[in-house]
Amino acid sequence: MAGLNTKTISELAALLEQGKCTSVEIVTDVLATIDAHDGKIGAYLTIDRAAALAQAVAADQARAAGKKGALLGIPLAIKDLLNVKGQPCTCSSKIIEGYIAPYDATAIAKLREAGAVFLGRVNMDEFAMGSSTESSAFKKTRNPWNTDHVPGGSSGGSAASVAADEAVAALGSDTGGSIRQPAAFCGCVGLKPTYGMISRYGLTAFASSLDQIGPITKTVKDSAILLTAMAGKDEMDSTSIDLPVPNFAKDLTADHSLKGMKLGLPKEYFVEGMDPEVEASVRSAVEHCKKLGAEIVEVSLPHSKYAIAVYYIIATAEASANLARFDGIRYGLRKDGADPIELYGKTRAAGFGPEVKRRIILGTYVLSSGYYDAYYLRAQKVRTLIRNDFTEAFKQCDAILAPVTPTPAYRIGEKTADPLKMYLDDILTTPVNLAGICGLSVPCGFSSSGLPIGLQILGDSFQEANILKVGHAYEQTTDWHRRKPAL
Amino acid sequence: MADSTHMDVSYIAHLARIHLADGEAELFQGQLDQVLKYVEQLGELDVSNVEPTAHAMALVNVLRADTPRPSLDHDAVIANAPASRDGQILVPKIME
Numbered sequence: 198m199a200g201l202n203t204k205t206i207s208e209l210a211a212l213l214e215q216g217k218c219t220s221v222e223i224v225t226d227v228l229a230t231i232d233a234h235d236g237k238i239g240a241y242l243t244i245d246r247a248a249a250l251a252q253a254v255a256a257d258q259a260r261a262a263g264k265k266g267a268l269l270g271i272p273l274a275i276k277d278l279l280n281v282k283g284q285p286c287t288c289s290s291k292i293i294e295g296y297i298a299p300y301d302a303t304a305i306a307k308l309r310e311a312g313a314v315f316l317g318r319v320n321m322d323e324f325a326m327g328s329s330t331e332s333s334a335f336k337k338t339r340n341p342w343n344t345d346h347v348p349g350g351s352s353g354g355s356a357a358s359v360a361a362d363e364a365v366a367a368l369g370s371d372t373g374g375s376i377r378q379p380a381a382f383c384g385c386v387g388l389k390p391t392y393g394m395i396s397r398y399g400l401t402a403f404a405s406s407l408d409q410i411g412p413i414t415k416t417v418k419d420s421a422i423l424l425t426a427m428a429g430k431d432e433m434d435s436t437s438i439d440l441p442v443p444n445f446a447k448d449l450t451a452d453h454s455l456k457g458m459k460l461g462l463p464k465e466y467f468v469e470g471m472d473p474e475v476e477a478s479v480r481s482a483v484e485h486c487k488k489l490g491a492e493i494v495e496v497s498l499p500h501s502k503y504a505i506a507v508y509y510i511i512a513t514a515e516a517s518a519n520l521a522r523f524d525g526i527r528y529g530l531r532k533d534g535a536d537p538i539e540l541y542g543k544t545r546a547a548g549f550g551p552e553v554k555r556r557i558i559l560g561t562y563v564l565s566s567g568y569y570d571a572y573y574l575r576a577q578k579v580r581t582l583i584r585n586d587f588t589e590a591f592k593q594c595d596a597i598l599a600p601v602t603p604t605p606a607y608r609i610g611e612k613t614a615d616p617l618k619m620y621l622d623d624i625l626t627t628p629v630n631l632a633g634i635c636g637l638s639v640p641c642g643f644s645s646s647g648l649p650i651g652l653q654i655l656g657d658s659f660q661e662a663n664i665l666k667v668g669h670a671y672e673q674t675t676d677w678h679r680r681k682p683a684l
Numbered sequence: 685m686a687d688s689t690h691m692d693v694s695y696i697a698h699l700a701r702i703h704l705a706d707g708e709a710e711l712f713q714g715q716l717d718q719v720l721k722y723v724e725q726l727g728e729l730d731v732s733n734v735e736p737t738a739h740a741m742a743l744v745n746v747l748r749a750d751t752p753r754p755s756l757d758h759d760a761v762i763a764n765a766p767a768s769r770d771g772q773i774l775v776p777k778i779m780e
Binding site for chain 2: 297407435510531533549561584631632
């Protein structure tokens with residue numbers, strides 16, 4: 198059966214279950230598509246063909262022996278900051294080039310147990326610091342819908358691989374929008390789970406109080422399948438939460454009614470300078486949800502406009518501490534110096550790219566003596582106000598509808614010279630990480646130039662079921678997610 | 685907020701153990717001064733009665749039983765080191 202790579206996890210699970218295809222056939226189709234298109238797209242850093250095929254053979258054998266499961270034999274692309282035992286994990290940085298992961302991240306171990314196949318490593322902004330994947334030390338990734346445009350970031354390789362059918366689904370990580378924004382730019386579904394939902398063990402840390410692993414998929418149901426497989430308490434991550442994990446996919450039925458659901462529309466999220474086509478698509482999606490039976494209520498998130506300032510203080514502060522481990526001693530690059538201090542300085546100078554250096558310097562500054570109260574402590578206090586905004590809003594609604602980004606994907610090179618300008622684009626995604634709640638990006642239209650537009654659906658902490666329900670109902674009664682880029 | 689929206693980039697880079705190349709300090713100086721100017725807006729808010737949020741979930745003293753368990757594969761860990769000898773990571777001399 199040709200074109201297995203274009204199908205969704207749930208479609209392939211059914212075909213595999215009925216014996217109509219094998220995992221080896223799926224992986225073969227995916228690898229052929231990577232060979233045909235990745236020279237143009239640039240999603241992958243490394244492809245582990247032999248291991249992927251061996252895992253596919255093992256999955257087919259396990260199925261023949263009676264093993265079942267929606268992920269058994271499904272090939273996934275993995276963002277290059279999640280440890281997969283035996284594969285490189287470079288975070289798209291020269292400072293850790295050549296590093297081979299000695300263990301599986303917990304999320305990976307769970308997927309491995311479920312029989313998923315790991316295709317290889319996909320590109321990202323260096324250490325997940327960026328919104329366009331242009332800060333990767335290794336290569337440019339292009340948007341499959343228009344290769345002159347960025348795929349978004351930092352999980353740009355993940356989103357581009359899924360949009361180009363070079364993977365059935367992918368994993369990313371979201372610290373300030375890094376799953377939802379590239380998913381929106383590439384016309385995919387991206388889920389940032391609630392903080393604590395998925396163990397962060399084995400996820401290279403950027404900003405530990407904000408980071409979450411999540412899926413980038415072709416449909417909301419596939420997102421639910423991966424969430425169900427990865428969620429749960431893990432003693433290797435003390436911030437993972439001990440709650441029962443429901444089968445999120447099972448609750449997504451053919452009943453697409455949203456009757457009885459209240460959906461909030463935050464007036465602050467239709468920001469000045471928003472592209473009119475984005476605003477029109479999102480407003481039309483809101484109308485669509487209303488037709489499905491949802492009640493639309495206006496809500497207010499008055500501190501939203503401070504989110505970027507808070508985010509770039511807290512995230513850089515945490516990053517400056519987390520990235521101290523890249524010092525040339527235990528792994529990766531080492532540039533010798535006359536003494537250890539000089540070794541650190543030379544190693545970090547040669548190993549980090551400009552965006553990472555900028556953020557480490559900013560983070561070091563906001564934590565430094567004399568500035569801590571003015572920057573870091575104040576940002577943490579405003580973070581409380583942003584959280585409180587959501588707590589109040591969720592008293593009035595079950596989920597919130599909003600745009601993901603102010604504009605569709607911009608051109609490669611358009612914003613690299615002006616870091617602040619690039620940061621400001623995260624205005625609609627960073628509040629979610631600061632509050633620790635969950636958010637989903639679902640395709641809701643295209644610009645007149647053919648670039649995808651995303652609808653953001655936000656839910657309160659551990660209310661993933663609500664946002665998946667809304668996303669699934671919207672998606673299944675529209676056809677945006679069925680469109681494919683011409684490659 | 686701090687009285688100044690200007691940081692000494694070279695000094696902070698030294699604290700962060702990053703040697704800056706020629707021109708890099710000037711480039712970052714301009715860009716980061718712009719960011720600091722932007723974050724000044726947090727000064728508009730009265731936060732005198734607001735508790736700081738360090739983490740999305742309030743957690744205190746997460747403990748586990750102190751029982752031995754397998755650690756990472758030694759060879760796989762050492763293989764990632766920039767320099768090693770006899771199964772140990774080789775580091776520069778820190779004292780004479």
